[in-house]
Amino acid sequence: MLQILRNADVYAPTALGIQDLIVGGGKILWMGAAAPKIAELAQGLTGNKSILGRETDLQGRRLIPGLIDSHVHFTGGGGEAGFATRVPPLALNQFLDNGITSAIGVLGFDDCTRSTAELLATTRGLCEHGFGAWCMTGGYHLPLTTLIGSVREDLVHLDRVIGVGEFALSDHRSSQPTLAEFLRLASEAHFGALATNKACILHLHMGDGARGLEMVRAALEQSELPAAMFQPTHINRRRVLFEEALDLAADGCPIDVTAFPVAEDEDAWSAEAALELFLETDLPRERLTISSDGGGCLPEFDENGRMTAMEVGRPSSITDCLQNLLNRGLALETVLPFFTSNVAQTWRLQGKGQICVGADADLVTLNSSGRPERVMLGGAFTQTQTSGARDHAAPEPKTQPSKNN
Numbered sequence: 001m002l003q004i005l006r007n008a009d010v011y012a013p014t015a016l017g018i019q020d021l022i023v024g025g026g027k028i029l030w031m032g033a034a035a036p037k038i039a040e041l042a043q044g045l046t047g048n049k050s051i052l053g054r055e056t057d058l059q060g061r062r063l064i065p066g067l068i069d070s071h072v073h074f075t076g077g078g079g080e081a082g083f084a085t086r087v088p089p090l091a092l093n094q095f096l097d098n099g100i101t102s103a104i105g106v107l108g109f110d111d112c113t114r115s116t117a118e119l120l121a122t123t124r125g126l127c128e129h130g131f132g133a134w135c136m137t138g139g140y141h142l143p144l145t146t147l148i149g150s151v152r153e154d155l156v157h158l159d160r161v162i163g164v165g166e167f168a169l170s171d172h173r174s175s176q177p178t179l180a181e182f183l184r185l186a187s188e189a190h191f192g193a194l195a196t197n198k199a200c201i202l203h204l205h206m207g208d209g210a211r212g213l214e215m216v217r218a219a220l221e222q223s224e225l226p227a228a229m230f231q232p233t234h235i236n237r238r239r240v241l242f243e244e245a246l247d248l249a250a251d252g253c254p255i256d257v258t259a260f261p262v263a264e265d266e267d268a269w270s271a272e273a274a275l276e277l278f279l280e281t282d283l284p285r286e287r288l289t290i291s292s293d294g295g296g297c298l299p300e301f302d303e304n305g306r307m308t309a310m311e312v313g314r315p316s317s318i319t320d321c322l323q324n325l326l327n328r329g330l331a332l333e334t335v336l337p338f339f340t341s342n343v344a345q346t347w348r349l350q351g352k353g354q355i356c357v358g359a360d361a362d363l364v365t366l367n368s369s370g371r372p373e374r375v376m377l378g379g380a381f382t383q384t385q386t387s388g389a390r391d392h393a394a395p396e397p398k399t400q401p402s403k404n405n
């Protein structure tokens with residue numbers, strides 16, 4: 001069925017002004033100043049004026065590519081305070097209701113009771129709904145959790161597996177890997193990238209440890225591996241770590257900010273503050289992405305290290321972040337790439353993250369307050385309740401959270 005979207009204020013992410021779009025077969029087929037009427041179009045294409053079609057007048061609403069969340073615990077994360085703290089799996093509407101049309105799944109801390117097989121099956125299930133889903137092999141620990149025996153075999157033989165991680169560094173919950181072990185793991189990911197043309201990024205969970213990013217610096221100094229394959233995440237959890245990450249970005253590493261809640265007195269940057277700091281640098285803007293850690297666990301501990309409460313990371317946090325940035329006065333076309341085109345480029349997601357002819361028709365309209373309103377997934381509007389469904393910011397935790405996943 002052909003669809004015409006009229007009077008869309010398109011952010012591709014570049015601001016293109018008012019455009020009409022013709023959508024069919026899950027793709028954007030045409031974009032321009034004035035699309036013909038659906039009957040004329042059908043007649044011209046097929047000789048049949050009565051072909052099914054629909055026109056939707058977007059009345060000047062902002063139209064953006066669907067958001068891409070590159071760090072999500074599809075099958076649930078957590079489990080750091082016993083079995084009862086394992087976070088349940090995420091539901092598809094937790095993405096669609098927030099304008100997220102693609103995501104990359106990770107296992108995280110719990111790579112013992114959770115498996116790559118379960119993650120991959122969940123990823124494939126999301127794909128069957130038309131959602132853009134991929135996942136990583138491995139988890140926090142060595143020996144790495146894989147499905148068919150090794151990192152490179154998973155990367156080469158499993159189409160939806162496009163990276164390795166989140167692999168933990170500088171964290172008490174990591175495997176405390178040596179440089180030699182880290183380099184061996186990175187070499188497997190690099191092999192995957194060469195053999196498949198997939199991104200095969202080594203996605204690094206950064207903990208609170210003072211060692212920070214020294215392992216990555218050592219890897220770059222002591223090996224021939226390319227900087228572009230190392231992507232630290234949660235880099236805004238400590239301010240010194242963020243500075244280290246900016247230095248690595250200057251050397252060519254992609255870096256990922258997590259949109260978790262940050263208390264005012266915390267030695268961390270909110271995703272909004274981190275992005276503003278990044279925009280003040282001369283670094284190539286495509287080096288930075290923002291993800292949610294959705295489905296991950298954010299426990300709170302008392303002074304004795306006992307858990308007192310637990311927050312759960314939500315995909316909606318990147319949507320809140322985008323809205324907050326607009327409320328701070330940043331232009332939509334300035335901030336949108338960090339949630340869309342940068343992610344697609346870093347992870348080599350064909351057809352995602354931009355609005356252009358030939359791209360996937362994963363499209364989102366924003367309401368006047370910058371929240372997703374209508375969501376199109378693969379050329380079909382979804383039955384989401386985005387308008388007003390989340391017109392409030394995520395509640396702040398009562399005590400200082402620990403960013404764990």
Ligand SMILES: [Zn+2]
Nearest residue numbers: 166205404405
């Ligand atoms: Zn993590």
